[in-house]
Amino acid sequence: MVEKRDYYEVLGVPKNATLDQIKQAYRALARKYHPDVTKEDKAHAEERFKEISEAYEVLVDDEKRKLYDQYGHSGLTGQFSNGGFQWSDFTHATDLRDIFGDMGGFGFGGSIFDALFGFGGRGQQGPHMGQSLRYDIEITLEEAAAGGKREVSIPRSVTCEACHGTGAKDGKVQTCPSCGGKGQVQHVQQRGYSRFVSVSPCPKCRGAGRTYEQRCPKCDGKGVQLRTSKISIDIPPGIDSGMRLRFAGAGDASPDGGPPGDLFVVVHVKEHEIFRREGADLWLEMPVEYWEAALGAEVEVPTLDSKAMLNIPAGTQDDSVFRMRGKGLPHVDSRGAGDQLVRIRIKVPRKLTAEQRALLKKLSEQSPKKSFLDRLKGS
Ligand SMILES: [Zn+2]
Ligand SMILES: [Zn+2]
Incomplete structure (x- = not known):
């Protein structure tokens, strides 16, 4: 497999x-x-165009950029539908429209745009995938470290039980009379000596091929009903915000x-x-x-x-950091765990007891007066 390039570099x-x-x-590279429109080798350009679009998708999104x-x-x-970037993960189609809109009649001819953004308006045929849903959960840092199960209630549409999703009363469906059950209709156009045949979804049954009285x-x-479903979610240990x-x-x-x-x-989190x-x-x-x-x-x-x-050695300075190995969170996608880093903050007491004051007085009388350089070097 080819090693993925760094997005900033891309x-x-x-x-x-x-x-x-x-x-x-992105604007400059997209035009290139x-x-x-490219003057480069088409296959290579297509690959590069996808690569820059992936980098763009990640770097203009606060959450994704942080994760990256x-x-x-x-x-x-976890951010992309198949674990890797697909064109369907690209959410900035409008930016591309902005970029290419001013190129003088550049019409998104053919290519990626029709197929992926539906700019070309080609009718989609056959059954459609149900809508994907997003649900946000908030967990504590402790929960993120330990992982575990969480049950959530998600309002979503489910297939109607009464009609088994057909939309027909008691499920009584009939073959669509408009298209004879094929789900699509043909349009024939004669232009000069050529005949053009185009196929589009049947408007009566919307491509389903069946209809009802x-x-x-x-x-x-509608064939679907809104329900609240309880879904059990497995939270992997070490998960981070935005995942x-x-x-x-x-x-x-x-x-x-x-x-x-x-x-x-x-x-x-x-x-x-x-x-x-x-x-x-x-x-x-x-x-x-400070005496500690x-x-x-x-x-x-x-x-x-x-x-x-934690053992603090004698002479520890303010702002020193001690590392406690393996006391951090588990790595979400590999073995082992991170560390806990302890930053020392040396406190000066705001109030002293009479005894403490006397002791400190003694200490100060014992200590010789220091020049700036002596203070800088410490002793
Ligand atoms: Zn129904
Ligand atoms: Zn039909």
């Missing part, structure tokens, strides 16, 4: 590119590689006998009170008394699921 923009820079880069920056290509597997009263002839779980066939039922759509569950997440690592700010830092100490630090002891 569009030729820096990692910190602004939305405008990304749009500009669109298969209908954090996890690279593997962070996006009385519509089903339960679903008003998408796909449940094949758990979307809306098809209105005309096609397969149901999919359900996409988008996960949002709540901010934690004390931990900050960075991929599989957890960051914690740990307040430490000076003398060294063993301190108790919280972990996500309990607590642990």
Whole structure:
């Protein structure tokens, strides 16, 4: 398999590119590689055009870009319908229209556009897939770390039981008289010496090939009904915000006998009170008394699921970071876990007891006055 190129590299923009820079880069490259206008080899251009469109799809979307920056290509597997980018995942068809709209009568002739965005208006035939649904859930950082099951109630359309999805009262259907059950009708046009035959879906039965005299009263002839379905969701340990779980066939039922759509569950992980997440690592700010830092100490630090002891060596400075291996979140797509990183914050007491004050006074009298350079070097 060919190694996937970095999206920033594909569009030729820096990692910190602004939305405008990304749009500009895509605009220029799209004009270069669109298969209908390119001067390059067509097959190569088509491949490049898809590649830049995939990069664009990810980098102009806040959530996807964040996942990509954090996890690279593997962070996006849940974002695309088949684990990888397909043209059907491209949600910026209107941007392309903007880009090519001003090219003087450029009419989206043939190619990718007709087939994928339906710009050409070719009628789709046969049964349609039901609509895919999106459902957002919010989980705590602890839940994200442990994973587990969650039951959700999803309003979605299901096949009407009364008419078995036919839309006919008591399921009594008849062959469509308009098309004789074929679902499509032919138009013949004579132009000069040529005959043009075009086929389109039958307008009476909308391509189904069958129709009915009385519509089903339960679903008003639609063949589907709105129901709330309980769906059990498996949350993989280590999941992060913006990741998408796909449940094949758990979307809306098809209105005309096609397969149901999919359900996409988008996960949002709540901010934690004390931990900050960075991929599989957890960051914690740990307040430490300055005498603990000076003398060294063993301190108790919280972990996500309990607590642990951390050894702070004598002479520890403010802002030092200690790494507790394997105490982070599990990696969502590989073995092992991230680390917990503890950043030391040295505290100066706001109030002192009389005894503490006396001790500190003694300490200060013992210490010689220091020049700036001595202070800088520390001692
Ligand atoms: Zn019905
Ligand atoms: Zn018909």
